[in-house]
Amino acid sequence: MNPIPGPFLLLALPLLAAVIxxxxxxxxxPAALLSAATAGTLALLCILLPLDRSAFVLGxxxxxxxxxxxLGHNLLLDPAxxxxxxxxxxxxxxxxxxxxRIPQGHTLFPLGLVILGLYALxxxxxxxxxxxxxxxxxxxxxVFIIQGGRLGSVRGAQRFLVISLLAVPLLLTAIWxxxxxxxxAEQTALVRDALLPAALGFGLLLAAFPxxxxxxxxxxxxxxxxxxxxxAAGSAMALFVTLLLFRNTPxxxxxxxxxxxxxxxxxxxxxxxGFIAAAQRDFGRLFGYAALSDLGYLLLALGxxxxxxxxxxxxxxxxxxxxxxxxxxxxxxxxxxxxxxxxDALGGVARRLPIATAGMMLGLLALAGFPxxxxxxxxxxxxxxxxxxxxxxxxxFLISAAGIxxxxxxxxxxxxxxxxxxxxxxxxxxxxxLLGLMAVVLLLGIAPQLFLGPVQKAVEALALF
Amino acid sequence: MxxxxxxxxxxxxGTPTLIGLMLTAAIIFLTSDxxxxxxxxxxxxxxxxxxxxxxxxxxxxxxxILAGVLAVFILYLSARRVxxxxxxxxxxxxxxxxxxxxxxxxxxxxxxxxxxxLLLTLLAVVLAFERVHISFMPADLFLxxxxxxxxxxxxxxxGHTPLRVGPAVLSIVAAFDLVYGGxxxxxxxxxxxxxxxxxxxLAFAYLIIIRGLTAQAxxxxxx
Numbered sequence: 203m204n205p206i207p208g209p210f211l212l213l214a215l216p217l218l219a220a221v222i223x224x225x226x227x228x229x230x231x232p233a234a235l236l237s238a239a240t241a242g243t244l245a246l247l248c249i250l251l252p253l254d255r256s257a258f259v260l261g262x263x264x265x266x267x268x269x270x271x272x273l274g275h276n277l278l279l280d281p282a283x284x285x286x287x288x289x290x291x292x293x294x295x296x297x298x299x300x301x302x303r304i305p306q307g308h309t310l311f312p313l314g315l316v317i318l319g320l321y322a323l324x325x326x327x328x329x330x331x332x333x334x335x336x337x338x339x340x341x342x343x344x345v346f347i348i349q350g351g352r353l354g355s356v357r358g359a360q361r362f363l364v365i366s367l368l369a370v371p372l373l374l375t376a377i378w379x380x381x382x383x384x385x386x387a388e389q390t391a392l393v394r395d396a397l398l399p400a401a402l403g404f405g406l407l408l409a410a411f412p413x414x415x416x417x418x419x420x421x422x423x424x425x426x427x428x429x430x431x432x433x434a435a436g437s438a439m440a441l442f443v444t445l446l447l448f449r450n451t452p453x454x455x456x457x458x459x460x461x462x463x464x465x466x467x468x469x470x471x472x473x474x475x476g477f478i479a480a481a482q483r484d485f486g487r488l489f490g491y492a493a494l495s496d497l498g499y500l501l502l503a504l505g506x507x508x509x510x511x512x513x514x515x516x517x518x519x520x521x522x523x524x525x526x527x528x529x530x531x532x533x534x535x536x537x538x539x540x541x542x543x544x545x546d547a548l549g550g551v552a553r554r555l556p557i558a559t560a561g562m563m564l565g566l567l568a569l570a571g572f573p574x575x576x577x578x579x580x581x582x583x584x585x586x587x588x589x590x591x592x593x594x595x596x597x598x599f600l601i602s603a604a605g606i607x608x609x610x611x612x613x614x615x616x617x618x619x620x621x622x623x624x625x626x627x628x629x630x631x632x633x634x635x636l637l638g639l640m641a642v643v644l645l646l647g648i649a650p651q652l653f654l655g656p657v658q659k660a661v662e663a664l665a666l667f
Numbered sequence: 668m669x670x671x672x673x674x675x676x677x678x679x680x681g682t683p684t685l686i687g688l689m690l691t692a693a694i695i696f697l698t699s700d701x702x703x704x705x706x707x708x709x710x711x712x713x714x715x716x717x718x719x720x721x722x723x724x725x726x727x728x729x730x731x732i733l734a735g736v737l738a739v740f741i742l743y744l745s746a747r748r749v750x751x752x753x754x755x756x757x758x759x760x761x762x763x764x765x766x767x768x769x770x771x772x773x774x775x776x777x778x779x780x781x782x783x784x785l786l787l788t789l790l791a792v793v794l795a796f797e798r799v800h801i802s803f804m805p806a807d808l809f810l811x812x813x814x815x816x817x818x819x820x821x822x823x824x825x826g827h828t829p830l831r832v833g834p835a836v837l838s839i840v841a842a843f844d845l846v847y848g849g850x851x852x853x854x855x856x857x858x859x860x861x862x863x864x865x866x867x868x869l870a871f872a873y874l875i876i877i878r879g880l881t882a883q884a885x886x887x888x889x890x
Contacts, residue, residue: 273855274855275855329853329855331853331856332853332855332856332859335856335859335860335862335863336859338863339859339862339863339866342863342866342867342869342870343866343870345870345873345874346870346873349873349874349877351877352877353877353880353881353884354881355881356829356874356877356878356881359874360829360832360874363836363867363870363871363874364823364832364836367836367839367840367863367867368836368839370840370843370863371839371840371843371847374843374847374856375843375847378847
């Protein structure tokens with residue numbers, strides 16, 4: 203019997219599970235377990251299965267690295283795609299489990315699985331142009347889980363949709379210009395010109411341009427676990443597509459102009475995000491600005507224009523995913539049980555929901571790059587690299603990080619004030635899950651190199667330097 | 668027979684299409700009546716399909732028209748549903764002309780403001796057209812694409828409801844499709860852009876419904 207090709211498994215399993223999850227969507231337990239099991243299994247397959255040979259899974263031979271041709275497109279899993287998918291599937295599995303106890307809308311499980319299938323397709327595609335459109339389709343579907351049938355403001359979902367759709371033409375233009383310059387030696391100037399639409403498109407997807415367009419609005423309006431998924435997995439896939447663009451076109455991360463663009467965008471959102479976070483009055487927006495500021499460090503790492511910078515950036519993507527999931531989980535419990543996330547409406551909540559409060563605080567501190575948390579190592583590496591060029595950056599970054607901490611402490615102070623809310627009860631299973639995530643965030647603070655192996659393999663596979 | 672058809676298509680895809688695209692984009696931008704706006708969007712998709720025949724096979728143009736028509740139909744159904752949900756309100760005191768609010772006090776939908784924005788956009792588009800030259804597509808189509816994108820971008824800035832933002836974003840994607848269709852060799856990208864158009868329309872329709880239901884719930888709660 204022929205071995206099962208890896209791409210087939212990665213595409214078919216989530217889509218098949220999505221159909222079943224749709225039928226089970228009114229029953230949170232089976233739908234969540236099915237979705238989490240599917241995502242978790244796929245994450246394990248990505249982590250464990252070799253790409254260069256077949257392996258046996260439950261008695262069936264699987265050739266994970268074997269390419270598949272679909273409609274003339276070669277679908278192939280390389281080590282970069284493998285690392286990305288392992289991260290995205292693992293993150294999704296955790297968030298699906300949390301969503302079992304903290305309802306995020308009936309559409310999350312089936313549509314979440316479909317979106318995972320689309321992410322798998324992006325990782326398998328070698329054609330950057332098609333990958334960009336698939337990313338746009340994924341973002342469009344995400345709108346349905348952001349709103350999830352919930353009445354109220356549609357601002358977050360609408361902004362996310364508009365920005366994602368606007369990014370597609372820009373990125374396609376950049377790819378076309380890059381490819382055209384490859385074909386025609388006389389049009390090398392197009393490479394430089396391609397940087398503008400690429401920067402605008404990527405900037406839109408990551409909320410770097412215009413500053414903070416959709417991230418804070420989404421964090422304020424959307425269910426927190428879905429926000430966490432978009433901030434971590436959606437941004438990771440946007441980064442993957444951008445790196446695919448750099449791989450398939452003559453655009454280069456080592457070009458001084460590219461480095462300047464990345465560093466400028468990174469500086470602006472890292473610093474401003476932190477400063478604005480200090481002035482927030484609700485945890486949703488605080489989470490949005492903290493995540494935005496943290497994203498700035500990723501851009502700064504990419505702006506170093508070296509394989510070490512890329513390794514640092516990708517390590518940051520992996521470590522920040524844990525921090526985002528933790529902060530999102532804590533916020534989700536608060537919003538669901540306390541029915542609000544405004545500081546002035548949460549008086550006395552911290553004493554009744556201590557684990558959710560602690561989880562959210564730890565997640566926010568990790569996003570600020572606090573020592574002994576998942577964000578510290580990469581933040582510190584960026585501080586050192588930047589301040590070695592100009593010392594002034596070190597205090598600016600520290601003040602910006604302190605802004606997030608100030609926002610978190612203001613929130614905590616409000617939650618400790620006032621009479622204890624006797625109507626609240628600590629959710630048992632969700633709290634245990636959150637404790638697990640807290641352990642992961644602290645573990646990554648002590649051993650930030652935990653994901654270094656797969657990250658280095660991904661950097662080598664991308665072959666950008 | 669085929670030659671005659673091709674000749675008619677060529678004639679239609681030239682200046683008439685260009686003028687039509689300019690007018691429909693202006694109507695989408697100026698009107699506050701969703702019926703007029705969606706009808707103009709429908710016409711815009713048909714004209715874009717006609718324009719695409721100048722650089723791509725008729726089959727591709729048909730697929731684009733079909734995707735556009737379906738997208739408009741999806742938006743139309745949701746807009747009509749929302750209108751049915753709304754209670755009949757008191758007749759507006761503002762002056763109207765074919766869905767155009769005429770007063771200065773009509774907020775972002777007021778005709779004077781929109782006319783002013785339209786003129787400024789026209790100026791910006793002409794300047795951009797003079798400075799940017801694209802060799803691989805006819806200049807008139809490039810001008811139309813710039814016009815559509817310019818007006819849609821301004822619409823995005825001054826509009827905030829899904830029923831206004833949706834057609835604007837779809838116009839931008841369609842304008843890009845017009846340019847991209849001239850040089851894209853990948854049928855997969857062209858096809859997936861059609862799918863993206865449909866899904867985007869579906870997502871905007873969903874947001875329109877949610878917004879309508881929210882407004883209805885708020886009205887019911889108000890004593």
